[in-house]
Amino acid sequence: xxxxxxxLNGLRAFEAAxxxxxxxxxxxxxxxxxxxxxxxxxRLEEQLNVQLFVRQNRALVLTRAAQDYLPAVRAAFDDxxxxxxxxxxxxxxxxxxxxxxxxxxxxxxxxxxxxxxEAHPDIEVxxxxxxxxxxxxxxxxxxxxxxxxxxWPGLRADWLMQDSWFPVCxxxxxxxxxxxxxxxxxxxxxxxHVEPYREAWARWLEAAGGPVEIxxxxxLTFDLVMVALQAAIDGAGVALSxxxxxxxxxxxxxxxxxxxxxxxxxxxxxxxxxxxETADQPAVATFxxxxxxxxxxxxxxxx
Numbered sequence: 363x364x365x366x367x368x369x370l371n372g373l374r375a376f377e378a379a380x381x382x383x384x385x386x387x388x389x390x391x392x393x394x395x396x397x398x399x400x401x402x403x404x405r406l407e408e409q410l411n412v413q414l415f416v417r418q419n420r421a422l423v424l425t426r427a428a429q430d431y432l433p434a435v436r437a438a439f440d441d442x443x444x445x446x447x448x449x450x451x452x453x454x455x456x457x458x459x460x461x462x463x464x465x466x467x468x469x470x471x472x473x474x475x476x477x478x479x480e481a482h483p484d485i486e487v488x489x490x491x492x493x494x495x496x497x498x499x500x501x502x503x504x505x506x507x508x509x510x511x512x513x514w515p516g517l518r519a520d521w522l523m524q525d526s527w528f529p530v531c532x533x534x535x536x537x538x539x540x541x542x543x544x545x546x547x548x549x550x551x552x553x554x555h556v557e558p559y560r561e562a563w564a565r566w567l568e569a570a571g572g573p574v575e576i577x578x579x580x581x582l583t584f585d586l587v588m589v590a591l592q593a594a595i596d597g598a599g600v601a602l603s604x605x606x607x608x609x610x611x612x613x614x615x616x617x618x619x620x621x622x623x624x625x626x627x628x629x630x631x632x633x634x635x636x637x638x639e640t641a642d643q644p645a646v647a648t649f650x651x652x653x654x655x656x657x658x659x660x661x662x663x664x665x
Contacts, residue, residue, distance in 0.1 A: 372406030373435055375399050376414060380432050383422045440500065456645040457486045461498075462507040464491040465587035466632075469607045471507070474656050478649070485645050493558075498637045504646050505636045507653075512633050518641040520650060523657050524631035525604030526624035527566060530617040532597040542600070542620045545572025552599030553581035554590045562602050570623045591617070606632070 378388035379399060389396045407414050414428040424432065462471060467489050475487055490496070496503050498517070512519040529548070536542055540550045545567055553563055553576070563577035582599055584590040587607050594601035595616050604627070611617040634650045641647070 366409075368406050368409040369402070372402045372409065374439070375402035376406055376428075377432070377435050377439060379403060379415070379422070380424055380428060381436075383424075385422065437499070444499075444502070456484075457488055458645050458649055459488045459490055459502055459504050460506065460649070461490045461492065461496045461501075461503045463493055463509075465591075465607055466507060467491050468588045469591065469610065473610060474653070477656075478652050481652070482648060485648065487649070504640065504643075505634065505649060507632055508635050509630055509632055511630045514635060516638060517635045518638050519633040519635045520654060522632040522634050522654060523606060524627060525606050526626045527562060527602055527604050528619050528624040529566070529600050529621060530591070530603050530608050530612070530619055531594050531600045533615065533618050534597050535600070536618060536620060545570045545621065545623075546576075548572065548600060549576050549579075553577065553579065554593050554599045554601040555581055555583040556587050556590045556602075557583055557585045559587075559602070566602055566625045569625045570621065 374392065375388060375398075378391050379385055382388050382391070385396050385399045385403070389399045392399070403414060412427045412431075413425050414431075416423050416425060460471075471489065475489075478485075478487070490501075490503065495508070496506060498504075498506070507522065508514070508519075512521065531542070531551075535551070541547050542551065548567075555563065560583075564574050567574045567577055582590075582593060584593065587603060590601045591603055591607060591611065593599065594603075595611065600620075605624075608617055612619065634653055636646050636650070641650075
């Protein structure tokens with residue numbers, strides 16, 4: 363059975379009217395008359411043989427069928443808009459939007475943007491930070507750095523790196539009166555926790571052969587890794603961090619690692635991800651290749 367697509371003008375009128383829940387506001391947005399919007403909606407309903415709107419107490423309400431239809435119509439217009447922008451906008455003027463978590467952006471990604479911009483001045487990079495998984499297509503995200511197993515439907519995932527976790531503290535803390543030579547010595551220091559990784563200290567202590575109950579003592583807790591690391595830099599206590607978050611602070615001497623033992627994160631790692639249909643666009647591919655090469659050779663996950 364062949365399904366004929368409805369009028370594009372009708373779909374645009376429907377999307378605008380559904381967003382505003384007003385024919386008047388939809389008409390103003392599309393620069394047509396309210397009568398034109400009403401006519402286009404009526405024609406669309408006839409083409410689909412489905413009622414899309416009902417009036418209740420002077421309010422415009424979507425029918426159940428319209429509620430089910432709207433997300434697909436809206437997504438189609440979004441796809442058309444992005445495709446048109448890519449078509450008419452020269453690649454040299456491309457703004458690349460990259461999504462990742464705040465702490466990785468601040469402590470690892472941002473320092474890498476300086477040499478990238480020097481090598482590719484025609485690609486403007488915009489960083490978007492969030493703790494939640496983003497909808498790449500709906501939110502206009504070109505590329506992301508995600509932690510996981512590398513399996514996300516509809517996304518191409520390229521291995522980036524795997525972190526090992528270990529304690530870090532201010533160099534001044536090692537010069538104090540309380541020693542910090544073995545994991546057991548952590549009992550005499552304030553432990554700095556990060557809420558999303560609350561169990562990390564217990565796991566590290568168990569693997570390092572230290573008293574696990576130390577992890578249950580009260581300390582300082584933050585919701586972001588970068589804030590916890592700043593507290594450690596300021597001498598507030600000992601933090602537990604992944605390699606990627608502290609490599610620059612260690613190199614600069616702002617933090618030190620008092621123990622030799624590091625606990626690898628075997629459950630997953632960081633991946634560079636992008637929608638499959640846009641993953642090989644020139645700007646996206648250039649940034650991905652640069653990012654991976656900036657890390658250098660690191661072992662890939664065992665699956």
